[in-house]
Amino acid sequence: MENVQIRPFRATDVPWLVEQHGKYYARDEGFDASFGALVQSILEDFVASHDPARERGWISECDGERLGSIFCVALDGQTAKLRLFLLLPEARGRGLGKRMLDTCMGYARSAGYAEMRLWTHESHRAACALYRANGWQLLASKPVHSFGVDLVEQSWKIQL
Template identity: 60%
Template sequence: MDTITLRLFQSEDAPWLIERHGTLYAREAGFDGTFAPLVAKIITDYLARHDPAREAGWIAEAGGRRLGSIFCVAQSADVAKLRLFLLEPEARGRGLGQRMLGHCMDFARAKGYAGMTLATHESHRAACALYARNGWQIAQTRPVRAYGCDLLEQTWDIAFH
């Protein structure tokens, strides 16, 4: 694989990001067609309202091919929210997820956030293991019916010291 770079998300990345979330989550988690429109709304809101001084999104890329995404947005004045973390299957297991998570967390620290939060599902075991290895802790777990599936939704938090 070519050298992987992380670059800032651009509006031209939106169709790819929406499609890949919809396709991968359908294939890997059984999510229905309601998931991609949620991703589209998140991206539309980000493009319309994000504060570039405190929020950013990145695309991992190699040889002009997009391999993943991660976003850091404001949840509140003191807490950042990790969103839209995605890795293409062929990019997994090579340390790229760790690199992207570290980059996002470093950004949040540099922008003065006291901590971060994220929402995921218990079924995303590899991502949850990555969060745990980096000091994140489960703050809440609750059963939900979403995207055509019965899921255990988790909120993970980390405080910066």
């Protein structure tokens, strides 16, 4: 993982991101196709209308192979939202997730946000442990039925 870079997201990354989210969430969580459709919609909106002064996305890659993504978008004037944080299984456990999270949070600070929020599921234990270890606080947790499965949805925040 020495050659890993975290580069800016490009619109040409959209098909790969939709495919990877759909593939891994179906395999690991049992999600149905509605999840891939949601990712597609989020990315189309980002490409069409994000504010480049306050919103960014990044792709991690090694030797031209994409490994993951993370996005910082505006929730409101003072709050950023972390979105589409994905790290392929073969890239996990080597500190890349922390590097990506640090990149996103550092950008949010430099863009003038006072706080960040995110939405996830408790089944993402490694990601939740990473958030907690980096100062994020769990705001709420509730059972839901989404993407064809029963889940426990979580909301997290951190003061920047």
